[in-house]
Amino acid sequence: MTRPRSYREATARRRVAGLLDAGTFTEWVGPGARATSPHLAALGAPVSFDDGVVVGEGRLAGERVVVIAQEGLFNGGAVGEVHGAKIRGAFERACAEPPRAVVFCIDSGGVRLHEANAGLLAISEIMRAQFAAQSAGIPVWALVGGACGAFGGMGIVARLCDAVVMSEEGRLGLSGPEVIETVKGVEEFDARDRALVWRVTGGKIRRTLGEATHLVEDDLTAFREAVAALLSSRQGPVPFTLETLQAAQAGLEGRAARDAAVRDGQVLWDRLGLDDAALMETAQFNRRLQELS
Template sequence: MNPAELLERQSFVELSARARVEGLLDEATMRELIGPFERLTSPWLAKQDIVTQADDGVVIARGTLDGTNVVVAAIEPAFQGGSMGEVGGAKIAGALELAAEDAAAGNPVVPILLLETGGVRLQEANCGLAAIAEIHAAIVELRDWVPVLGVSTGPVGCFGGMSIAAGLCSQLLVTREARLGLNGPQVIEQEAGVAEFDSRDRPMIWQLLGGAQRTAIGLADELVDDDLADIRSRLARAVQKTPAPLARTAHVEDFQALLAAIDPAERADANAVQTAFRQHIGDDHE
């Protein structure tokens, strides 16, 4: 790609959550639900002298994408690292549950999750975990009716319980800059030691957890550029797809065999992980 084409791109990563939603939806169709003017803030952060945000870091909006009815839930990475608390998690879960009701009534609405999150908010641990569990349940229910689409682009990545939500999505789009994992690098280093995982080794982190690697082993479905127009175009195609069984959540025995074959005493690298997935999972899961 020549420099002129690069300059014409609009970075998706650099946009706020609300701007990402506006960029994806058809012009003049965005209707925000439980927006900042509702002043629905976290009841827990203020008690710990932490500044709250009026939308609790989650933007929910209805609209259309190339004419298809969608509901978009976007997590704001600039607020508390995109962490999920009681209010923000309930907003996402509620939107998905309403989408399921619409689908059951014959009015399908395709959900799109913009996932930039470190997982549960530590200040609201149990409340946040309960909300994330509700999100998981709603995604699984919705997948029988419509495709559930996820996007993770960086810079925060997608970790913790929300990485499970990403894995449950019918189709997950990631950029090379994205990272996906149940535990983040600093958590792994804290629990297992720097010899196991050095959180300062950025090349190693992206080789194991980055978007290209996650796509190569089938834990993400499509590698996209950090370009609003490209992501919108790919989502516009994805919302038209017919729901289908998701191999990475249905073929549990294959993943159990993969785990059994891994020697935890050996330090993993990108090539070894790809080889293990090819041997035990296969191309039909990608």
């Protein structure tokens, strides 16, 4: 057995290399193309040769997939104009030459504030391109296990995916903890309380709520195996019909009525008899959750 290699600590390029079959990756608009951000350059801020995202195609367990991997270390993985255009382009390429799936390694705080309007537009373009791929029968799977998590517009993009694979270390939300504290005050949310942040946004509570469909160890091979299992399940995209939307809406209304006052994931775990969820190993947590379903 190979030694575990942390997904969280890996760069976007290492994640791609660790997820795909060795030597199968072909990058699109790679660093040699020097597609850097004109907005960052105009502001005198450092740019990156790949604008913080790696896109291309390769094979995973022998099946052709399109891969998108955001680099959380570069400006918090935030989406700027070029970064967003590369992601949109990857989805459009997927529509033109359908792969078995699109694997989206999300690691992003959302829109890159340096390029606010262009970044917001980029997010909506990503969503539209993603819907087009899903409508064409190509499932899109999010992997969320980086230090930046999936927040802001990228939190929405993650929830539009057909499966969301998270590690306990991963986080998923709309407004990030610091944003909530800044806007609503520390009494509403203490962003420095790391345990609270993870009990509200972390992989385990997202898996408990069903927003993450899989919880895996913080290990590149574990993420790869989760995607390989999705591939072998032969699942297509989740149907996007009036019935599925109404069912999702009813589920959310039920949850809002039941849980609107809940301020801490621990309350939900206590209710489910999973009071020691935060301390459980991933395998044990998954087993206990399975027993409850």
